[in-house]
Amino acid sequence: MTCDEARERIPFYAARALPKPEGAALLEHVVGCELCQGELVEAMRLGHELRAAFARLPGPPAGTWLSVAARTVGASLLAVGVGAEIAGLTLAVEATKSGFSVTGSLSLLGREVPVLRI
């Protein structure tokens, strides 16, 4: 591997984004090349700083999932369950792409029976 080829790959190695065989070939070159060693040290430091800085960027607002869910799986707005082991009732209200859905089910001795779907 030449110094030019090594320097193309060094940032990806520092980013932990270089395929293993190429990483091994790169290190083989770097061990015998003082200039590329300096490049690698600099790239590793830079990589550490970049990862830390990107990780500090904010994430999406908490409500984003609800918007996505409403257009895909349906967002659960309310889920209520009452009852005991012998018998119980659950009621769920969900926002879906086409509006709202309300489902209810009755459980009796461990078996669940849908009783309501609007």
Add this chain to the structure above:
Amino acid sequence: MADDRDLVGQVARGNGRAFRALYERYADRVFRYALTLLRNRHLAEEVVQETMVAVWNGADKFEGRSQVSTWIFGIARHHAYRIGRGEVKGERVPDEEGESPDPALMVEQEVRVQRAVAGLPPDQREVVFLAFYAGLPYEEIARVQGVPEGTVKSRMFHAKKRLAEELRP
């Protein structure tokens, strides 16, 4: 824990829990990617929404020829450019170039790094994000950007050189 491919397979079969898990795994990364491309939080949130809806609708078409992350970032890139051009809701992109995370929350060096990254040309900024934060190999970045691998290496070479100069202690 299910790997990304398993989750996409389950999403293709309509599994809502798998979709939620995939969302939890990617929402932050896609938002930060969109923020890196567009530098606007509202638009970045739109990108997350459109990307994840597209993932839900298109999971059954994912053939596994690339990494799941490459596929998702590719979708996100498409929507970021579409939304950035104002094709969604007929809006023009409000320019928030100066927007950055609350500096009070960031140590001085991280602010310097963010500013240095923000000063890179968009294509270089994107390569730096996809390699250093998303951990994509250069051949996957080439797929996301739709350019030859040599172009990705060149963009990274110039980005690294400029960042190293600007951030030299």
